[in-house]
Amino acid sequence: MPSSESGAPDEILLVGGGHSHVIVLRELGLRPLAGARLTLVSSAARTPYSGMLPGYVAGHYDFDQVHIDLPRLAAFAGARFVADEVIGIDRGARLAHCRSGRSLSWDLLSINVGSTPRIDLGxxxxxxxxxxxxxxxxxxxxxxxxxxxxxxxxxxxxxxxxxxxxxxxxxxxxxxxxxxxxxxxxxxxxxxxxxxxxxxxxxxxxxxxxxxxxxxxxxxxxxxxxxxxxxxxxxxxxxxxxxxxxxxxxxxxxxxxxxxxxxxxxxxAGGAAWLRDSGLAVDDDGFLRVGETLQVAGETHIFAAGDCASMIDHPREKAGVFAVRMGEPLAGNLRRAVAGRALVAHRPQRRWLALISTGDRYAVASRGAFSTAGHWVWHWKDWIDRRFMRLFADLPGGSA
Ligand SMILES: Cc1cc2nc3c(=O)[nH]c(=O)nc-3n(C[C@H](O)[C@H](O)[C@H](O)COP(=O)(O)OP(=O)(O)OC[C@H]3O[C@@H](n4cnc5c(N)ncnc54)[C@H](O)[C@@H]3O)c2cc1C
CATH class of the missing domain: 3.50.50.100 (FAD/NAD(P)-binding domain)
Structure with a gap:
């Protein structure tokens, strides 16, 4: 683990402002991490919350209601925000190379960049x-x-x-x-x-x-x-x-x-091409193979979460709900890694509740063999989604 022998703070680099990293930033804002310098690099300064995206398209929400303001969240966490796209990493030199030409260094790297639809066309x-x-x-x-x-x-x-x-x-x-x-x-x-x-x-x-x-x-x-x-x-x-x-x-x-x-x-979806080229362990779909500690297979200093990660022992569908649930254990393990303590295992739930809307403020709840539907399901989903977004809008002691 990278706990600095020199006494200099460890550089933690979060790549991608996805659903897991927004939870990590909130956690680290609530309980600051001593002895570490934090940077978030993300291609978008406003990151969308996937659960509300169809509602935005349907016209039930405006742009701001379905996006998280990453620079503001980073500031809350005491992190530097860099608006850039990572296009490759050098594991030996511990550098992340960005589209703008800049390189960012890290002692601990965490990747939460989502997935891209696979377009099987010329x-x-x-x-x-x-x-x-x-x-x-x-x-x-x-x-x-x-x-x-x-x-x-x-x-x-x-x-x-x-x-x-x-x-x-x-x-x-x-x-x-x-x-x-x-x-x-x-x-x-x-x-x-x-x-x-x-x-x-x-x-x-x-x-x-x-x-x-x-x-x-x-x-x-x-x-x-x-x-x-x-x-x-x-x-x-x-x-x-x-x-x-x-x-x-x-x-x-x-x-x-x-x-x-x-x-x-x-x-x-599949993983981004640069992940495949990174030399890190990926599966057939190009997603990073991670163990229960959310460390990439064979790596001690590199973590991954959300859609871009495939848990080796717990394969699951790609869904925002799993990315969100990885946030807390990831924050905990980054904290432990800096302190040189043993990491803790994360085991994702087997079944999950999908709330799928039909556009007209009506939704179907689906979990394994169970399902139910109605306008009330949409209002329930709306309540859950708004509550999630409030976590980032109403930051404790923060300016709105
Ligand atoms: C229309 C639609 C509706 C959906 N509805 C639901 C739902 O209701 N419930 C559900 O559970 N799931 C839903 N999903 C699935 C959900 O979108 C994904 O599972 C979820 O977004 C994955 O989250 P993530 O954190 O892994 O990545 P993302 O949410 O994709 O976030 C990735 C972040 O990384 C940044 N980034 C990407 N590449 C780079 C790079 N190279 N360098 C720097 N930054 C980068 C992006 O800008 C973004 O901020 C839906 C998907 C779609 C398309």
Whole structure:
């Protein structure tokens, strides 16, 4: 462990302002860590809270309500905030190299940079799709789409052409995002007295059903909702090519093509390319392999948490809830590492509660075989999410 023999403070570098690191920063702000200098480097100064993202798209929350102000949180924790993107690390020299050209040194490194949707297309196809991550990039495209839809709606229904939106990815994020976008755009059309039926929706998934990790009743519930909302569902449709205004997949009768104005990509995620190139232990999806102490396999000075980490003995779905739950044990182990004490194991829960909304302030709760649904579930989720965000808005003794 790096407890400095020289007496100089240890440099702790947090890479990425994800769900685990925001908890770490809050913890270290509440109980400052003596003998360590803390730096947070993150590509975004405002980090989104994933649970509220569909609600933001649906128009239930504004930008500030769903983002955590990282410089302010870092200041609370006594940490230096650096707005930059890490593009590689040198384990020998203990340096993190950033896109701007600067390098940051560390004695202890912790990585919480999330994941990126895997886009199995050539470079040309990739240029025409809108990946949901990074969220900041998605948000810009979403705001542009909103504007485009408003102009189309304002142009009137006579001789106006439809707007077709295709979402690729049938997991909870894809389904929820489609329903939220649809709810919002239909509202915009209705306000401008345009016919919302001019908005056409398609959901494509390579699997045989949507929400494959959820129970049958949950899958049936969402299939019913999608049907009632006029969403065309394409199952077993692995998209393998795309261009300006179209996408293609191999169906049972050969290649099938769909014309779409917007192609949103929300598929299974992988780890960032630089993690794979780092020489650190990664799994087949490019995620860092971590043990129960959240140290990267074979490393004593490097920790990882959230989507970018795969717990070797406890494989779990990629979900913000696990990233959040790793925050406290990670803060504890960083503290122990600085003090030269033994680290403690973290064992994530086996089952977790997913609250998946349908855009219209209605949600489905899903946990293993249990499920329930209603507007009350959405209000419950809203209460949980707002309470989480208050942890960072109402910092003890802090300025608002
Ligand atoms: C539409 C949608 C809805 C979702 N809804 C839910 C939900 O309701 N519940 C749930 O549990 N999960 C949900 N998820 C999944 C959830 O988003 C992820 O599991 C969660 O965001 C993972 O958190 P994280 O902390 O690992 O990473 P992230 O939240 O992705 O945070 C990563 C941070 O690191 C920064 N960063 C990235 N790369 C670098 C770099 N190279 N250098 C420096 N900084 C970097 C980013 O700017 C960001 O601040 C949803 C996902 C989507 C797409």
């Amino acid at each position: 470079a040309e196809g990739r240029a025409h799709v809108v990946p949901v991550k990074p969220i900041s990039g998605f948000n810009q495209r979403w705001l542009a789409l909103l504007q485009r839809a408003r102009l189309l709606a304002a142009a009137g229904d006579v001789a106006a052409r439809p707007l077709t939106i295709a979402v690729v990815g049938g997991g909870a994020a894809g389904v929820e995002l489609l329903l939220s976008m649809q709810y919002r755009l239909r509202q915009e059309f209705a306000q401008l007295r345009a016919d919302p039926e001019r908005l056409h929706w398609h959901l494509l998934t390579r699997d045989r059903d949507i929400l494959p990790t959820h129970s049958r009743p949950v899958r049936q519930h969402f299939r019913r909702v999608l049907k009632a909302r006029g969403v065309r569902l394409h199952l077993a449709a692995a998209v393998d090519d795309a261009g300006a205004g179209w996408l293609q997949w191999q169906g049972t009768d050969g290649a099938e093509r769909l014309a779409a104005d917007e192609l949103v990509w929300v598929t299974r």
